[in-house]
Amino acid sequence: xxxxxxxxxxxxxxxxxxxxxxxxxxxxxxxxxxxxxxxxxxxxxxxxxxxxxxxxxxxxxxxxxxxxxxxxxxxxxxxxxxxxxxxxxxxxxxxxxxxxxxxxxxxxxxxxxxxxxx
Amino acid sequence: xxxxxxxxxxxxxxxxxxxxxxxxxxxxxxxxxxxxxxxxxxxxxxxxxxxxxxxxxxxxxxxxxxxxxxxxxxxxxxxxxxxxxxxxxxxxxxxxxxxxxxxxxxxxx
Numbered sequence: 512x513x514x515x516x517x518x519x520x521x522x523x524x525x526x527x528x529x530x531x532x533x534x535x536x537x538x539x540x541x542x543x544x545x546x547x548x549x550x551x552x553x554x555x556x557x558x559x560x561x562x563x564x565x566x567x568x569x570x571x572x573x574x575x576x577x578x579x580x581x582x583x584x585x586x587x588x589x590x591x592x593x594x595x596x597x598x599x600x601x602x603x604x605x606x607x608x609x610x611x612x613x614x615x616x617x618x619x620x621x622x623x624x625x626x627x628x629x
Numbered sequence: 630x631x632x633x634x635x636x637x638x639x640x641x642x643x644x645x646x647x648x649x650x651x652x653x654x655x656x657x658x659x660x661x662x663x664x665x666x667x668x669x670x671x672x673x674x675x676x677x678x679x680x681x682x683x684x685x686x687x688x689x690x691x692x693x694x695x696x697x698x699x700x701x702x703x704x705x706x707x708x709x710x711x712x713x714x715x716x717x718x719x720x721x722x723x724x725x726x727x728x729x730x731x732x733x734x735x736x737x738x
Contacts, residue, residue, distance in 0.1 A: 543724070554716060554728040555672070604671050608724060618726065620671040 514538055515607050517621035524595055525629055532590045532624045534605035540585035541607035545618065546578075549602040561588045595628045602626075631655045631727035635717050640735045641707055649702045649732045651717035662726065663691050663702045664716040672716055676702065704734070712736045 514537040524530050534544055543562050547555040559580050561567045567580035579591040588607075592599055602625055606618040632654040641647040653661070660679040664672035678684055678693035678700060690703040704711055717729040 545725070554730040555726075557725055557727070560723075560725065602669070606726075618724075620673070623669070623671045625669070 513609065513619045515541075515605065515619045515621040517603075517605055517624050519624060520622060521625040521627075523627045523629065526596050527594055529591055529593045530595055530626060532592075532603055532605075532626075534588045534590070534607070534621050536586045536607040536609075536619070539607075539609045539619075541588075541609060542585065543608040544582060544588040545606045545608070546580060546588075546590050547604045547606070549604060549623075555604060558590075592626065595626070597628045600626055600628045631719065631721075633717055633719060633727060633729035635715075635729040635732045637730070638733045638735070640737060643707055643709060643736055643738050645707050647704045647707060647734060649704075649715050649717075649734070651700045651702070651729055653698050653700070653717070653719050653729075655698075655719045655721065655727065657721035657723075658695065658719060659722050659724070660720045661691075661693055661700050662718040662720065663689075663700075664718060666714045666716055666731065668714075675715075707736045709736050709738070 516535045518533045546558045549555045557570050558573045559567045559569045561580045561582040563582045563585050569575045582588040602623050604623040605621045608618050635651045662677050663675040666672040676691035683692045688705045693700045714731040714733050716731045718726045720726050
């Protein structure tokens with residue numbers, strides 16, 4: 512159980528276009544989903560926290576108008592990178608926290624999406 | 630803010646033991662996690678500590694000292710497949726995880 516999927520697994524786009532990344536919890540309901548970004552040889556950096564039915568909370572330095580997050584249901588959150596530029600090229604990873612969280616291992620990670628902006 | 634430090638790289642021989650240290654200074658503490666991450670893949674959960682002491686789980690053990698802001702991950706009987714990056718992460722009261730930069734472990738035959 513506790514499987515999180517991401518789609519697409521990789522995407523290449525032209526500079527100036529927008530890209531949408533989906534994060535789904537397949538076998539549990541996720542009240543909270545987290546979006547991370549990881550540059551090569553660096554650690555995961557939390558971008559935003561997404562709660563179902565409410566606005567996302569962004570970390571300092573993350574532009575909310577550039578990285579649009581929608582958490583429309585308990586099993587789906589989307590991250591849209593608007594007007595992408597080469598510096599947005601990165602590995603984007605989501606994680607989901609179960610609505611029944613009680614176990615210490617309550618954040619389950621998706622497989623990640625590799626974004627390359629040309 | 631959060632400050633989490635761990636060594637950048639470690640190399641060990643197959644069958645040996647390796648200890649990865651992690652020190653942290655964080656504004657809140659609600660548990661420390663260790664994750665394994667292979668290149669291009671998502672992190673996978675290895676261990677969790679919230680109280681002081683040692684947690685053992687097969688070939689992997691993790692230790693925590695909250696007063697010292699210190700943890701280590703111990704990998705025993707190293708196998709080639711253990712070559713990966715190991716991430717130390719601290720959870721705060723809002724369930725946010727702050728990650729260290731990761732330690733790349735290379736296991737040699």
